[in-house]
Amino acid sequence: QVQLVESGGGLVQAGGSLRLSCAASGSFFRLGVMGWYRQAPEKQRELVATITGGGRTTYADSVKGRFTISRDNAKNAVYLQMNSLKPEDTAVYYCNAEGFTPYKSVYWGQGTQVTVSS
Numbered sequence: 001q002v003q004l005v006e007s008g009g010g011l012v013q014a015g016g017s018l019r020l021s022c023a024a025s026g027s028f029f030r031l032g033v034m035g036w037y038r039q040a041p042e043k044q045r046e047l048v049a050t051i052t053g054g055g056r057t058t059y060a061d062s063v064k065g066r067f068t069i070s071r072d073n074a075k076n077a078v079y080l081q082m083n084s085l086k087p088e089d090t091a092v093y094y095c096n097a098e099g100f101t102p103y104k105s106v107y108w109g110q111g112t113q114v115t116v117s118s
Contacts, residue, residue, distance in 0.1 A: 001026045001027060001028075001099075001101065001107075002024055002025070002026045002028050002031070002097060002099035002101070002105075003024070003025050003026045003107075004022055004023070004024050004095045004096075004107055004108065004109035004110075005022065005109060006021065006022045006093065006094070006095045006109045006111065006112040007021050007022075007023075007112065008112065009093060009112030009113045009114045010115070011115045011116075012115070012116055012117070013116070013117050014085060014086055014087055014116055014117065014118050015084060015085065016116070017082060017083045017084075017085065018082045018114060019079060019080070019082070020079065020080040020082070020093055020095075020112060020114075021078075021079050022034070022036075022077060022078045022079070022095030022097075022109055023075070023076065023077045024077065024097055024099070024107075025076070026099070027101060028099040028100055028101045029100045029101065030053070030100050031053065031073075031076060031097050031098060032052070032053060032097070032098030032099070033050050033051070033052050033053075033097070033098050034050065034071055034078040034095070034096065034097045035047065035050035035051065035069070035078070035095075035096045035097075036048040036049050036050075036078070036080045036093055036094070036095060037093070037094045037096055038089075038091035038092065038093045038094065038114075039091055039092050039111075040088075040090060040091040040092075043091075045094070048060055048063055048067065048080065048093070049063065049067055049069035049080060050069070051069045051070065051071050055071070057069055062088075063082075063089075066082065066083050066084045066085075067080060067082050067083070068080070068081040068083075069081075078095060078097070080093070082114070085114075086116060087116045087117065087118045089114060090114060090115050090116050091113075091114060092111040092112065092114075093111065093112050093113075093114050094108055094109055094110075094111045095108070096108055096109075
């Protein structure tokens with residue numbers, strides 16, 4: 001089992017920055033792809049960014065150039081640096097990770113609220 005705990009959400013004005021963190025713990029051999037998703041009210045959950053263990057990244061078009069995903073494999077952690085935030089970035093942000101125990105499963109954090117005021 002893998003437990004994911006997010007932190008770093010909050011309220012920020014448009015144009016501001018926030019940094020989300022997600023720490024993984026539990027019994028697993030290794031973590032695979034880790035990522036961030038978000039869900040705004042009355043909308044479906046959507047991919048924000050992912051990162052492989054080797055550091056390969058992907059981003060949603062809406063956040064390219066503004067958000068940066070990174071990870072620290074030694075700490076089993078993934079981060080999301082969010083700059084130039086917009087009101088439309090307001091959502092609950094969820095951490096996601098592939099955990100090998102040794103069988104692969106997908107795990108989710110509980111979510112952290114990000115609110116961007118105009």
